[in-house]
Amino acid sequence: xxxxxxxxxxxxxxxxxxxxxxxxxxxxxxxxxxxxxxxxxxxxxxxxxxxxxxxxxxxxxxxxxxxxxxxxxxxxxxxxxxxxxxxxxxxxxxxxxxxxxxxxxxxxxxxxxxxxxxxxxxxxxxxxxxxxxxxxxxxxxxxxxxxxxxxxxxxxxxxxxxxxxxxxxxxxxxxxxxxxxxxxxxxxxxxxxxxxxxxxxxxxxxxxxxxxxxxxxxxxxxxxxxxxxxxxxxxxxxxxxxxxxxxxxxxxxxxxxxxxxxxxxxxxxxxxxxxxxxxxxxxxxxxxxxxxxxxxxxxxxxxxxxxxxxxxxxxxxxxxxxxxxxxxxxxxxxxxxxxxx
Amino acid sequence: xxxxxxxxxxxxxxxxxxxxxxxxxxxxxxxxxxxxxxxxxxxxxxxxxxxxxxxxxxxxxxxxxxxxxxxxxxxxxxxxxxxxxxxxxxxxxxxxxxxxxxxxxxxxxxxxxxxxxxxxxxxxxxxxxxxxxxxxxxxxxxxxxxxxxxxxxxxxxxxxxxxxxxxxxxxxxxxxxxxxxxxxxxxxxxxxxxxxxxxxxxxxxxxxxxxxxxxxxxxxxxxxxxxx
Numbered sequence: 001x002x003x004x005x006x007x008x009x010x011x012x013x014x015x016x017x018x019x020x021x022x023x024x025x026x027x028x029x030x031x032x033x034x035x036x037x038x039x040x041x042x043x044x045x046x047x048x049x050x051x052x053x054x055x056x057x058x059x060x061x062x063x064x065x066x067x068x069x070x071x072x073x074x075x076x077x078x079x080x081x082x083x084x085x086x087x088x089x090x091x092x093x094x095x096x097x098x099x100x101x102x103x104x105x106x107x108x109x110x111x112x113x114x115x116x117x118x119x120x121x122x123x124x125x126x127x128x129x130x131x132x133x134x135x136x137x138x139x140x141x142x143x144x145x146x147x148x149x150x151x152x153x154x155x156x157x158x159x160x161x162x163x164x165x166x167x168x169x170x171x172x173x174x175x176x177x178x179x180x181x182x183x184x185x186x187x188x189x190x191x192x193x194x195x196x197x198x199x200x201x202x203x204x205x206x207x208x209x210x211x212x213x214x215x216x217x218x219x220x221x222x223x224x225x226x227x228x229x230x231x232x233x234x235x236x237x238x239x240x241x242x243x244x245x246x247x248x249x250x251x252x253x254x255x256x257x258x259x260x261x262x263x264x265x266x267x268x269x270x271x272x273x274x275x276x277x278x279x280x281x282x283x284x285x286x287x288x289x290x291x292x293x294x295x296x297x298x299x300x301x302x303x304x305x306x307x308x309x310x311x312x313x314x315x316x317x318x319x320x321x322x323x324x325x326x327x328x329x330x331x332x333x334x335x336x337x338x339x340x341x
Numbered sequence: 342x343x344x345x346x347x348x349x350x351x352x353x354x355x356x357x358x359x360x361x362x363x364x365x366x367x368x369x370x371x372x373x374x375x376x377x378x379x380x381x382x383x384x385x386x387x388x389x390x391x392x393x394x395x396x397x398x399x400x401x402x403x404x405x406x407x408x409x410x411x412x413x414x415x416x417x418x419x420x421x422x423x424x425x426x427x428x429x430x431x432x433x434x435x436x437x438x439x440x441x442x443x444x445x446x447x448x449x450x451x452x453x454x455x456x457x458x459x460x461x462x463x464x465x466x467x468x469x470x471x472x473x474x475x476x477x478x479x480x481x482x483x484x485x486x487x488x489x490x491x492x493x494x495x496x497x498x499x500x501x502x503x504x505x506x507x508x509x510x511x512x513x514x515x516x517x518x519x520x521x522x523x524x525x526x527x528x529x530x531x532x533x534x535x536x537x538x539x540x541x542x543x544x545x546x547x548x549x550x551x552x553x554x555x556x557x558x559x560x561x562x563x564x565x566x567x568x569x
Contacts, residue, residue: 013550030550034543055534064532072535108527113535146522154527174552178559198559199481274483321545329549336553337560 017331022188094188167330345375
């Protein structure tokens, strides 16, 4: 492989965490110098083979396949604008699309490059799996989990699946005895998990995320989804929106947070009798969608309007230290603890 | 049936009908008797009575039975006769009775001894027995126990559709649901030119190690508690 891999120190702990998101693939490892994270955009674009020469010169990431060249990662977005095309994504709304055989092959290559070679035989790799969506029971996570497990195994690792939102609690709630509510506001979906002293009490996902915000806001102002995504990424302050487009985005952000909180209350009511909440728990928000400016205060504001009816006593609301890496770090915690001292 | 309605206008006696009527009184008699009574004819002639021959319906309107009422035929009353059977008193076996009384007395003595021994034991100090830990099953343990019980008692399902719910544990569904996974997804010989962004964060490494250690300890403790 030609990537700029840093050789791990011989004494660094084994294990790797792999976060498979709709927008990004992130791998986290423990190194002697700290935590090493590798990230790649989960997107690709196929072009005719004649563009190969040009691509070599521009040093973009690509894969040669039969008579075509497939651009992968961030460059796929840039090239899509140049050629007036739409990028393809191996994951749709958080899950692998069963009909995309090409996408699987590309996903396999992306994962192999992000993970790198295992440092020992069957090194443990804990990979993220979303919980089944409560608002779309037709969507199946079984295939998604199976395919990812297969890819990780084919890369030479021992694959262990783990819940995406639970990983946030493992990364951020060590001082709270691994008790808390983790919100992973991703691009394709929002994952939620409640854990009490490491035990997963509740986990679910809703089929709304960053893409849903872009789509809804675009429809309401008569713009394209790509345009709204661009407005969002250029810098959107949720507490001080400017102009119609930003205001529309804020409306959908608010709806997303309310929807996630309402579903926590609804799902918790189903299991209330089984669990004794011994103490108030913190809420940790994470994910790419939570990177918008003022998101934490915005979330707190929405939560305060619902606190009286919220069935779980909340001690604190905080943002993950690294919103894009929190899931991968939590998965790494699980991978490292698989090895005995 | 036709009857005669006699309405009295003034006090009058009708001897052949044995009637003594006062003013305003009204009686009904059989039509034949009225037609054959000479005294009634005389009273009618002088205007002391009025006679009307009318058809009177004597049938009573029957009450409607309540809905869904099932009429039960009256059952003949069963009369049981009590017979007095005389039994001859047997002469009691005094020896057997004595043996029985003796046995009962011995039983009482045993009970008394047992009660005394129990009192003596209760007076002694109790050996300290550590209290059994209260079962604190978490969601996963509870699910495992439930699963075990259900598997034991429920018949094995051989077919059907698995509908994923909001709380499906993905780790378990993989084992239970048949799934086709294509082989050789990762093409290791593919010609690629890929460079991956890498970032090293110095802070957070120790916290991560500490979290891993805590998680390992807590999981181990849970496992030990579960085994006990």
